[in-house]
Amino acid sequence: MDSLKVLYGIVFFACLVFFCSCSSKKSYVMNASALKEVKTVDLCIVLAQQEIFAEIKQSNITQYTLGGAIPAIIDASIDHHRAKDSENSIQPIRNALVDYDFGKHLAGKIQAELNLVNTIKSDKVTFTNNIKKEGYKKEFAESCAQAVLFVSPNYYLSPDFKILKITGGIKLFPTSMGSAFDPTDDNQCVYKDSFSYQESAENSVSSKESAVGYWSDNSGEHMRQALDQASADIAKKIALNLNQ
Amino acid sequence: MGKNPDALIINNSSKHPNIRASWSALLLILFAFLVVGCSRAPIYLQFDQTKQSRSHDPSPPSQKTCAVIIQAVEDKRELKDILGIVGWRTVYADNFPEWVIHQIKMLDSFGYAVNVQSTDNNPGVNCLNLSVVIRTAYIRTFSASIAATVVAEVSYSRDMQLLGKKMYRGNKTKVNWNSSENEVNGIFSEVFAQILKSISNDLAQYC
Numbered sequence: 549m550d551s552l553k554v555l556y557g558i559v560f561f562a563c564l565v566f567f568c569s570c571s572s573k574k575s576y577v578m579n580a581s582a583l584k585e586v587k588t589v590d591l592c593i594v595l596a597q598q599e600i601f602a603e604i605k606q607s608n609i610t611q612y613t614l615g616g617a618i619p620a621i622i623d624a625s626i627d628h629h630r631a632k633d634s635e636n637s638i639q640p641i642r643n644a645l646v647d648y649d650f651g652k653h654l655a656g657k658i659q660a661e662l663n664l665v666n667t668i669k670s671d672k673v674t675f676t677n678n679i680k681k682e683g684y685k686k687e688f689a690e691s692c693a694q695a696v697l698f699v700s701p702n703y704y705l706s707p708d709f710k711i712l713k714i715t716g717g718i719k720l721f722p723t724s725m726g727s728a729f730d731p732t733d734d735n736q737c738v739y740k741d742s743f744s745y746q747e748s749a750e751n752s753v754s755s756k757e758s759a760v761g762y763w764s765d766n767s768g769e770h771m772r773q774a775l776d777q778a779s780a781d782i783a784k785k786i787a788l789n790l791n792q
Numbered sequence: 793m794g795k796n797p798d799a800l801i802i803n804n805s806s807k808h809p810n811i812r813a814s815w816s817a818l819l820l821i822l823f824a825f826l827v828v829g830c831s832r833a834p835i836y837l838q839f840d841q842t843k844q845s846r847s848h849d850p851s852p853p854s855q856k857t858c859a860v861i862i863q864a865v866e867d868k869r870e871l872k873d874i875l876g877i878v879g880w881r882t883v884y885a886d887n888f889p890e891w892v893i894h895q896i897k898m899l900d901s902f903g904y905a906v907n908v909q910s911t912d913n914n915p916g917v918n919c920l921n922l923s924v925v926i927r928t929a930y931i932r933t934f935s936a937s938i939a940a941t942v943v944a945e946v947s948y949s950r951d952m953q954l955l956g957k958k959m960y961r962g963n964k965t966k967v968n969w970n971s972s973e974n975e976v977n978g979i980f981s982e983v984f985a986q987i988l989k990s991i992s993n994d995l996a997q998y999c
Contacts, residue, residue, distance in 0.1 A: 598871060598930040599941065606935065624936040624967075631937035632965040639963065646927060646943060646959065649870050677871035677930075680882060 576789055579738040582722055583790070586738065588693040589720070590672040591658055594700040595651040596679045599642045600771070602634045602705040603713075630707075637709070640760050644768035650703055651675050654779040658699060661787035668790060670697075684731035688721065695722045695738070698731065699782070703775060709759035712771065714745040714778040718786060741789060743782050747774035835878065835973045837885040837980060839894050858999035859905045862896055863921045863949075865889045869929060875980075876931035878938060879971030883931055892926060892944070895984045902992040904999075920955075920998050922991075923947040927959070931976060938968035940979045944987060948998050955998050962986035 577583055607626035610619040655673045662670040672693065676683045679700065688696050701716035720739040721729060734740055749770065753759040763771045867889045875883040885891060899906045909921070928943040942962045948955040962983035969975060 595871065596877070597932070598869070598928050601932070601934075604935050627935040628937045628965075628967050631935055631939070635939050635963060635965045639961065642941075643959075643961065651870065675871055676873050677876075678873045678882065679877065682882075683873065 576741040577739050578734070582738040583720070584667075586695045586720070586722065587667065587669060588695070589662060589668055589670045590674065590687075590691040590693040590696045591655060591662070591670055592674045592676065592684075592687045592691075592696055592698050593651045593655050594676055594679055594683065594687075594698055596677055596700075597702065597704075598677065600638065600645065600703055600705065602638050602709055603707050604630045604634060605707040634707070637756065637760060638705070640764040641705075641709075641768060641771065644764040645771060648768065648772055648775075650701070650775050650779075653776060654699065654701060654782065657776075657779040657783035658697075658786055661783040662697075662790070665787050665791045681731055685729060688723065688729050688731075691723050693723065695720050697786070699786075701743075701782070703778075705759075705763070709756050709763070710748060710750045710753055712747040712749075712763070712774050714747075714775070714782075715743065716782075717742045718782075720790075739789060741785070743785060745778040745781060747778070831971075832880040835881050835883045835976050837875070837883070837888065837891050838973070838977050839891065858995075859907065859919050860899060860995065861919045861921050862893055862906065862908045863923045864909075865892050865896075865924045865926065867926045869926055875929060876933075878931060878933050878968070878976055881971055883976055885929070888926065888929060892924060892984075895981070895988065896922070896924065896991075898985075898988060899992060899995070902988070902995075904992070904995060919950070920995070921949045923949070929980075931979065933968050933971065936967060937965050938971070938975065938979060939963065939965040940976075940983045942980070942983050942987060946991060948994070950998070956994070958994060960987040960990050 604627060607623040607630075609626070610616065610623050613619045652675075655675070659670050659673055662668055670693075672691070674687050674690070676687055678686070684698060687698075698719045698721070699716065700718075701714060703712065703714045705712055718739070718741040719731070719734075719737045721731070721737050723729075725736055728736075730736060749759055749762045753762050869888075872888070875885050875888075877883065893908060897906045897908075923946070925945040925947075926942070927945060928941060931938065931940040933939075940963070943959065945957065945959050947957045962985075964979050964983045964986070966975075966979055
């Protein structure tokens with residue numbers, strides 16, 4: 549009987565811990581006091597890609613055959629064939645979006661939202677496609693604001709072109725750390741977050757070819773709308789977190 | 793019988809010095825290949841004349857009637873810091889408009905006399921003027937492949953009259969062997985060769 553009581557106690561405690569951890573809102577603000585000090589923010593969009601691309605479904609013959617040089621070569625050649633096919637198929641979408649700059653749209657939305665936050669002012673926006681440390685350091689060194697907000701988005705299609713994915717990270721670094729700045733050191737940032745959005749065309753398309761048409765028709769209307777919506781959501785999320 | 797096995801190996805290899813030399817050479821090549829493949833040194837886009845002419849594969853040059861003047865090459869790319877990252881290597885093209893001019897000059901291999909407009913050479917009456925706007929240029933690697941893209945908008949005019957405007961896209965996907973400078977330069981030359989071929993086809997209607 550006693551052991552049953554102990555067991556009930558353990559189960560109750562486990563449930564309590566589980567529910568408490570699930571209900572608590574995860575805070576992405578790493579340093580609340582430092583964040584309160586930030587009054588001016590420079591925004592930097594770190595965008596590695598210049599045009600949309602599609603994911604490749606990786607061949608995994610090597611995995612099933614437990615390794616070996618020949619399966620690895622077969623995998624590499626299948627992957628290359630898929631990559632070539634994907635690059636050729638995506639051209640109509642790229643042509644439809646040739647005048648659309650996702651980085652600029654995202655920056656515009658974020659800056660507008662940031663300026664709605666009473667305590668923060670954001671005047672300067674920069675763009676870089678250098679995702680290495682040196683790229684971040686250059687933008688950081690040139691900033692005159694109290695902090696630099698790095699937003700690094702990726703946007704791409706699923707291998708069947710039916711789903712548009714927008715993912716990325718957000719990091720706010722105070723410029724007070726000067727030359728000690730390291731973009732990979734999360735302990736240095738006062739706010740860190742990530743985002744992941746999906747827009748599916750699965751209800752409207754049946755094949756890869758029709759998906760290309762869906763995303764590229766009317767100068768890429770659906771794609772532009774989806775990217776704009778994602779930009780607006782990302783901007784709202786950042787503003788909400790920084791306004792705490 | 794009581795023979796030292798090591799001595800046997802030494803004796804064998806001394807009997808076949810060519811085999812030993814071949815193995816050494818093979819290992820050296822493999823090592824060099826790995827070193828190049830793991831390099832983190834930046835890559836710069838080069839003006840390699842021989843490589844470009846090889847990749848163009850032009851029709852036999854026969855002099856066309858009109859001369860082509862490159863009026864301007866404007867770089868309207870939003871992100872100009874780098875062309876991309878290949879393996880661990882950053883690809884720089886600080887001189888990208890000059891590289892494009894250099895490539896367009898290769899139209900002479902299609903039979904067109906190409907010059908760059910300067911204060912010294914005013915365009916003649918029959919000259920066809922080309923204004924180029926670079927929209928996009930980048931390189932990326934994924935899986936075992938390397939892909940490069942260049943998008944350029946070309947305006948054709950004569951005697952201040954706009955004859956036409958067209959967007960050209962060059963794209964090439966190849967196997968990424970070792971992320972070398974030659975590979976990067978080679979793929980960009982091939983990409984621009986596609987654009988040049990399309991331009992040369994369109995030039996026929998204006999000349």
